[in-house]
Amino acid sequence: MTQTIRKRPPSGSRPSRKNPTKPKPPAPRRRAPYFHFKWRWLIFILVMIPIGMYISWLDVKVREQFEGKRWALPARVYASPLEIYTGMRLTPVELTEELNAIGYQKFSDQLFEPGGYIRQGDEVYIVTRAFKFWDATDPSRMVRVIFSKENVLSVDELQPNNRPIALLRLEPRLIGKIYPTQHEDRILVPYKEVPPLLIKALIAMEDRTFFEHWGISFRGVVRASVENLEAGKVVQGGSTLTQQLVKNFYLTSEKTLERKINEALMALLLEWHYSKEQILEAYLNEIFLGQDGNNAVHGMGMAAWFYFNRPLEELKLPELALLVSLIRGASYYDPRRYPDRASDRRNRVLDLMVEQGMIKATEADFAKTSRLGIVEKPSSIEFPYPAFVEVVRHQLKRDYQEKDLRSEGLQIFTTLNLVMQRQAERVFLDGLKKLQKSNSQARRLQGAMVVTGSANGEIVAMVNGKTLRFEGFNRPLNAKRSIGSLIKPAIYLTALEDSKRYNLTTLLDDSPYQWKDKVTGKIWEPKNYDFRSHGHLPLVSALANSFNLATVRLGMQMGLEKVGKTLKRLGIERDFKLYPSMLLGSLALTPLEVAQMYQTIASGGFRVPLRAIREVLTHDGQPLQRYPLSVEQSFDAAPMFLLNYALQQVVRKGTGRNVAERLPEDMVLAGKTGTTNDYIDSWFAGFCSELLIVTWVGRDDNKPMGLTGGSGAMVIWGDFILAVRPESLPPTTPNRVEWRWITLGNQPVRIPFILGQGSTMADGSWSR
Amino acid sequence: MNLIKVNANPQGLLLGLLLMTPVALATENALTTPYLKTDSPSAVVSLLEEAKKHFEAGENEQAAAILERALRIEPQNAVLWHNLAGVRLKQGEWKRAANLADKSNTLVGNNKMLRVRNWMIIAWACEGMGDAQCAVEARQRAEKLLASSPASNG
Numbered sequence: 039m040t041q042t043i044r045k046r047p048p049s050g051s052r053p054s055r056k057n058p059t060k061p062k063p064p065a066p067r068r069r070a071p072y073f074h075f076k077w078r079w080l081i082f083i084l085v086m087i088p089i090g091m092y093i094s095w096l097d098v099k100v101r102e103q104f105e106g107k108r109w110a111l112p113a114r115v116y117a118s119p120l121e122i123y124t125g126m127r128l129t130p131v132e133l134t135e136e137l138n139a140i141g142y143q144k145f146s147d148q149l150f151e152p153g154g155y156i157r158q159g160d161e162v163y164i165v166t167r168a169f170k171f172w173d174a175t176d177p178s179r180m181v182r183v184i185f186s187k188e189n190v191l192s193v194d195e196l197q198p199n200n201r202p203i204a205l206l207r208l209e210p211r212l213i214g215k216i217y218p219t220q221h222e223d224r225i226l227v228p229y230k231e232v233p234p235l236l237i238k239a240l241i242a243m244e245d246r247t248f249f250e251h252w253g254i255s256f257r258g259v260v261r262a263s264v265e266n267l268e269a270g271k272v273v274q275g276g277s278t279l280t281q282q283l284v285k286n287f288y289l290t291s292e293k294t295l296e297r298k299i300n301e302a303l304m305a306l307l308l309e310w311h312y313s314k315e316q317i318l319e320a321y322l323n324e325i326f327l328g329q330d331g332n333n334a335v336h337g338m339g340m341a342a343w344f345y346f347n348r349p350l351e352e353l354k355l356p357e358l359a360l361l362v363s364l365i366r367g368a369s370y371y372d373p374r375r376y377p378d379r380a381s382d383r384r385n386r387v388l389d390l391m392v393e394q395g396m397i398k399a400t401e402a403d404f405a406k407t408s409r410l411g412i413v414e415k416p417s418s419i420e421f422p423y424p425a426f427v428e429v430v431r432h433q434l435k436r437d438y439q440e441k442d443l444r445s446e447g448l449q450i451f452t453t454l455n456l457v458m459q460r461q462a463e464r465v466f467l468d469g470l471k472k473l474q475k476s477n478s479q480a481r482r483l484q485g486a487m488v489v490t491g492s493a494n495g496e497i498v499a500m501v502n503g504k505t506l507r508f509e510g511f512n513r514p515l516n517a518k519r520s521i522g523s524l525i526k527p528a529i530y531l532t533a534l535e536d537s538k539r540y541n542l543t544t545l546l547d548d549s550p551y552q553w554k555d556k557v558t559g560k561i562w563e564p565k566n567y568d569f570r571s572h573g574h575l576p577l578v579s580a581l582a583n584s585f586n587l588a589t590v591r592l593g594m595q596m597g598l599e600k601v602g603k604t605l606k607r608l609g610i611e612r613d614f615k616l617y618p619s620m621l622l623g624s625l626a627l628t629p630l631e632v633a634q635m636y637q638t639i640a641s642g643g644f645r646v647p648l649r650a651i652r653e654v655l656t657h658d659g660q661p662l663q664r665y666p667l668s669v670e671q672s673f674d675a676a677p678m679f680l681l682n683y684a685l686q687q688v689v690r691k692g693t694g695r696n697v698a699e700r701l702p703e704d705m706v707l708a709g710k711t712g713t714t715n716d717y718i719d720s721w722f723a724g725f726c727s728e729l730l731i732v733t734w735v736g737r738d739d740n741k742p743m744g745l746t747g748g749s750g751a752m753v754i755w756g757d758f759i760l761a762v763r764p765e766s767l768p769p770t771t772p773n774r775v776e777w778r779w780i781t782l783g784n785q786p787v788r789i790p791f792i793l794g795q796g797s798t799m800a801d802g803s804w805s806r
Numbered sequence: 807m808n809l810i811k812v813n814a815n816p817q818g819l820l821l822g823l824l825l826m827t828p829v830a831l832a833t834e835n836a837l838t839t840p841y842l843k844t845d846s847p848s849a850v851v852s853l854l855e856e857a858k859k860h861f862e863a864g865e866n867e868q869a870a871a872i873l874e875r876a877l878r879i880e881p882q883n884a885v886l887w888h889n890l891a892g893v894r895l896k897q898g899e900w901k902r903a904a905n906l907a908d909k910s911n912t913l914v915g916n917n918k919m920l921r922v923r924n925w926m927i928i929a930w931a932c933e934g935m936g937d938a939q940c941a942v943e944a945r946q947r948a949e950k951l952l953a954s955s956p957a958s959n960g
Binding site: 172653666671728767 | 848849851852853856860867868870871872874875877878879881882890902905906908909912913914915
């Protein structure tokens with residue numbers, strides 16, 4: 039071997055010098071004196087091969103992790119954005135409540151930056167933030183909203199253009215997150231959106247030669263040592279930003295020589311492959327900056343919300359300096375717990391920036407005088423609607439895997455209308471208090487409320503019991519309670535569909551009724567609520583007054599199977615058994631299931647699946663999936679219209695009349711009360727053209743509480759109607775329906791009939 | 807609008823559907839109003855125009871999303887339901903399109919032309935689903951409506 043090497047021309051040294059990973063063409067040499075030291079060469083090769091392999095292994099690891107998915111991002115759940123237009127029902131207070139909730143700052147005189155507003159009486163000036171929605175990116179603009187009492191009088195853009203706006207959409211409020219299993223929370227911020235001052239502050243504080251070194255800096259180590267010696271303690275670390283990133287990214291926190299070497303090698307590799315901007319971007323998004331309960335706050339984007347409740351790009355010098363000051367010890371310098379310490383540290387960052395000529399001394403002095411400006415409780419992490427978010431998760435699980443929800447940073451846009459939700463909560467809590475006072479038996483009341491869009495099935499508000507902010511038993515989703523008379527519309531609808539035999543004036547028999555179970559021999563003998571029977575009376579009155587005997591007789595006439603089918607067509611998916619007692623509502627459903635059933639009635643016979651989600655976007659705003667509006671006609675419009683009329687009579691003249699006295703007469707409202715045996719459950723399901731509202735009041739332990747549907751749940755329903763004043767237009771009269779004047783109880787009334795249908799009642803001789 | 811014939815090209819008509827809508831809305835508003843609020847149409851009209859742009863650019867799902875926004879403001883507006891049906895038809899979502907046209911028909915009031923259009927959407931959707939009988943029936947209803955008296959407006 040020696041011979042062959044010796045005999046080779048000088049350039050023959052090439053093969054042995056070859057680096058196993060990175061071949062470099064060596065410069066031609068004139069002499070080859072080293073060829074004498076063959077053992078050294080062999081040893082060198084033997085050492086270099088594993089080192090080279092190790093470095094290339096590190097290289098693969100560094101690149102894989104850096105380029106592949108680096109972070110698990112929580113899914114973010116948003117409420118519905120507030121959309122403002124001329125003529126809508128909205129008060130200045132409701133608007134400012136919403137603005138505060140989405141982190142807008144209130145100013146008193148002048149507005150410059152996005153995320154601020156001024157209220158002057160009936161006028162609110164806002165500089166909106168840009169936001170990327172499913173259908174468009176709404177730009178930032180300065181707008182003016184003028185109110186007149188409880189309505190929006192006008193919406194105008196003042197900047198950049200001066201013009202009226204047809205529809206102003208604010209960005210939606212974050213109402214929940216689905217956290218990664220390692221409990222990290224972050225919002226990715228791309229490099230180009232990072233405020234330049236933040237980068238300056240970071241460089242000044244952590245690594246002033248960042249833009250010059252190759253990943254490790256001997257000057258940095260020397261300077262840090264000198265400064266630490268001068269200060270007598272560790273005031274500055276010697277590692278570069280790149281090394282810090284490597285440490286956070288790839289390595290454990292153990293302090294060994296081996297790790298130090300790895301860190302240096304990986305830092306060099308990172309710098310070799312990636313630009314300074316890419317490394318900074320990763321650093322800014324990775325860095326740990328605080329602890330929020332169980333979840334670690336990572337990255338500047340998330341920290342901006344966590345400490346200031348605003349997006350990073352809105353932060354100013356003192357706030358940015360504060361964020362940088364947290365890098366070395368987010369808990370030691372925690373501005374919520376140690377404001378003085380945090381303030382000193384922030385000022386130190388500002389001083390360093392002046393020292394390095396990045397800002398002027400006057401700027402630093404001004405920044406030092408400003409308050410820390412930390413929000414007490416960051417609203418982005420305080421999620422007040424756990425029950426609704428659980429319904430969202432419930433729906434998401436049908437389409438997404440748990441691990442994707444926890445790691446892909448999906449943005450989930452939901453249907454929750456916060457203006458409505460706040461009203462619902464207020465009304466519900468006040469209502470429960472009022473009911474407990476009204477009835478001595480009404481103790482430890484609980485309840486639930488579900489509000490949906492009558493036409494589109496969107497869940498716009500949901501209340502779960504008295505303790506709103508706590509996760510726990512989700513009543514709207516899981517409290518299965520007997521529905522009592524809420525079932526009756528299904529029986530009457532079954533009859534009205536048979537339009538040859540039944541119309542609203544058909545006389546029903548309300549005389550005592552008995553049913554004998556052929557198997558057990560037991561006799562079932564239902565009673566009316568007032569323990570009386572009411573002879574023969576028109577169908578519409580029997581339903582309005584919720585008479586049990588007439589209903590049971592009608593139901594048995596129609597047949598249990600047919601009534602069961604109607605219930606399925608109305609949207610009840612749960613399996614149930616057919617018993618005569620079912621006709622009086624022994625069937626148990628959750629408030630959401632009741633809402634689904636009444637949704638079909640409220641939307642004029644169309645099945646509309648209840649939806650809590652509108653759209654899902656990827657973490658960077660790319661559309662992923664929509665949950666579109668779907669309807670399916672499951673009942674003819676004509677019998678549904680007649681049922682709707684009868685349910686309006688429930689509210690105005692029947693079991694709902696006490697509550698209805700307080701409601702404006704021009705509102706067209708329909709609904710049904712439900713009361714179960716011994717006053718265990720009090721229900722009301724009622725709707726108008728805009729909203730469907732289901733309320734349930736009862737006790738968690740299923741004990742009696744003394745309230746009927748009309749004296750309990752409906753009271754809250756009525757309060758809600760009064761509070762939000764929804765649109766309540768009369769339903770469109772179908773083609774096949776005509777209105778006729780007839781006499782009922784000595785009074786002429788206009789009643790709808792399906793064409794070709796005669797009144798079986800000659801002259802309206804019935805009276806109560 | 808008397809041009810609608812049994813064999814009209816669905817794509818051509820559909821473009822027409824959205825093109826006509828702000829006008830239709832205005833006329834409907836003037837003629838039949840109980841269901842159109844007088845105080846909000848500007849928001850709804852501007853959304854309709856936006857939806858139209860997306861629809862013409864072939865961005866159907868975007869158009870649908872915007873029409874759903876408009877429906878949140880005016881859930882009883884038959885034109886909006888009709889247009890949503892038109893978007894679904896163009897996407898080949900036959901069943902959804904027919905159902906939405908059904909829904910529009912229940913809210914349509916006296917606007918006969920809108921009713922005709924809805925029946926045409928149902929006819930095409932039935933064809934798409936391969937249900938010839940339903941297509942014939944829907945078409946007959948459209949024709950009967952057209953023949954019943956001179957079409958008043960679009």
